[in-house]
Amino acid sequence: MASSSTITTSASASSSSVGDDHHHSFGDAAIPSPPPPTPSNQSLANSLPADADAAFSRLLHQLLATPTLSRPSPRLRSPHPASPPVISFDQPLRSDLLLSAASDFGFFHLAGHGVPSDLAYSAVADSQSLLQSQWLPVNNLLSLGFNHDDCDGESLDHDDQDRILMLDTSENGDADGFASFPALQEFSKCLEKMGLGVVQMLSSMERGFCENPFEKRNYTPRCLLWISSHRDCSNTGKLASQMGNCKCYPYVVGLQYEMNWWRQPCYAIGDSGERICIAPIADSILVTLGDIAQVWSNRRFKKVRSRPQPPSLPFDGRDDSGCISVTVLVTVPLDSVISPLMPLSVDGCVTNIGDEGDDDDDDGKRFHAFCLEEYAWRVYHERLPLKDPLLRYWI
Template identity: 60%
Template sequence: MASSSTATASASSSADDTDRHHGLVPSPPPPTPSNHSLSNSFPSDADASFSRLLHQLLVPPALSQPSLPRRRSLIEPYPPVVPFDHAPESGLLLSAASDFGFFHLSGHGVDGDLAASALDESESLFCSHSISVNNMASVGFHNEDFDDGDGDSIDRSGRDRVLVLDASGNGEGEVLSSLPALREFGECLQKLGFAVVEMLSSMEEGFCGNPFQKEIYKPRCLLWVTSHGKDTNTARFGPQMAKSKCYPYVVGLQYEMRWWRKPYRAIGDSGELITITPVPDSILVTLGDIAQVWSNGKFKKVRSRPQPTSVPYDGGDDSSCISLTLLLTLQLDCIISPLMPSSEECSFDDDGGDNVGDNGRRKFHGFCLEEYAWRVYNERLPVKEPLLRYRI
């Protein structure tokens, strides 16, 4: 019985094969077990791998929010505190000058009460009519360049009010004589300014000699008195600083009052907005464009005068913030050029030539301070590097 069934199945299979071979549409031979296994597994595995590869290439990786880099609009450097009453650590002053362009000066001997009294007297200047019309002529420009026709002695460009006094005693003797604290405070800052230049000249890789001692350059000391409005500590501070007046200088000095707890704002060497955390009762020293040229580009500079961001007195809506900055600068007829070393002594070449010394070729052309000061003062902190046109 089993043999009969087997024979019947074989006959049926044979008949089916005959029909497939002789039918109208031929059929492919059945796959071998090995081919059948490959056709079911290998192509599908390859397709899956290829799909995964395409997915990795085409789909961006999902990043978690904390891992994304934060976009920072302000740079918050931490400059060193340089002692004045004793020798600083080796390399401390050089690092402050070359890496930051500013530093805090401690142990300077300027009394904090004197600084506060000078600020109080400065505030009265903005209500005084004893200053000649258009006080901005103190920087050396002509009165008609700034006269707006209202007879006001205060430069009211932007939101800040600015007064400039010649602390060297040229032209503002009567004004300062009626303000004893301000006069004494200005004299103290003058002495510190010259001492800082000597510090920068004495250290290794600093200025090539002190140009003031050699009487190559004639100094000027300007007291820059600014009344900052109540908008100083708002989000509009950046645009406000872009409208602030600026003037070329060697070093700037500003007493850091105890009540100024919030950071200063300033424009850095590359045009960035920087914040400077105050150190109470220290002197904030900034290096200016002239210092950068004298160092042949080794020192960084601060393009603007640092401005406080908090109202120091009662904090009321109508209060203002008075800041005092002494700018140690030069006479307008000076030619500014790098202080380059020679084989025997420092060469103070002010003719704009290419003086080559031990530190390599000069990086700046010589230029007239008056022309440069006019451009810097009127362009109001330009986006472009103001010294760019003088670089070699």
């Protein structure tokens, strides 16, 4: 019996030794335990919670993240230069191109105008001399028709950023020394002729002005020569700020000769208040449509809210001379009442043929009539507001 007991004990010890890795002893009982994890299911068990936590963390971050809301700053953008159609003045009118330029852009390049480039160069030289002269008033509101009493005792709008001179080309220039600069005088007359020609082109095309307002309506053309000098025009950031302080005046069409030294786009404020840049075409005339043109077209045309400003170097290459800008504005007298040009019937009454979408208006007009004097004063002093100044007259 002792021998049998010894064998049993040895077998039990051997069995216990062999299964030591698979059993835990609690007294005399042996309870099986689960097998050790393999490398595959161990990595799966560790990775699933981590991936789930990461996914949940990302989802929670997206749900709780505050959206970034920023007010758009169109004038601080750097848009690509616009490429409007080129209209040739000495060729048969392409109404489709002109309509596209007027309704899609609000500006275009005029070629075949016949204005000599050397005359334009001499006119800019005269303009610089005129701005630097001490005997001629600068920033003269009288040329616009405003009285000194309207300034509330302030000076005639001297500005740190630019100097402005306005001359009425339809008046006798001997009194203000305009005749002393024959090149500038001839140049302004050439651009004035081109401007009146553009109005005729806009009147003769389909879906343009229903007729020439200077020939068939009681509007008298008035042409202003607007000369300005601004600094740091090669710095785009300063140019954007400078454009916000740029003065303007209501006009039908504006004309600027595109000098061959313009190496960078011109900048202007578009119809919706956005900053637009216009790639120059050397020796062409840049034509912009203004507030009055948009009203006359019954809002079929887009407008440019400002005078385009070239940011390139000045014509004489001296950084301290400022950038000279010479613009001819075709406008109307201050006492004019501006309203859409609607077709007239045989008896002289306005016919009811509004555009699509105008059925809710009794006569198809999209603007109320308004006096130019009050509007011009506000536009000149508000300096390119973000809100469309014509919005208050919309129907």
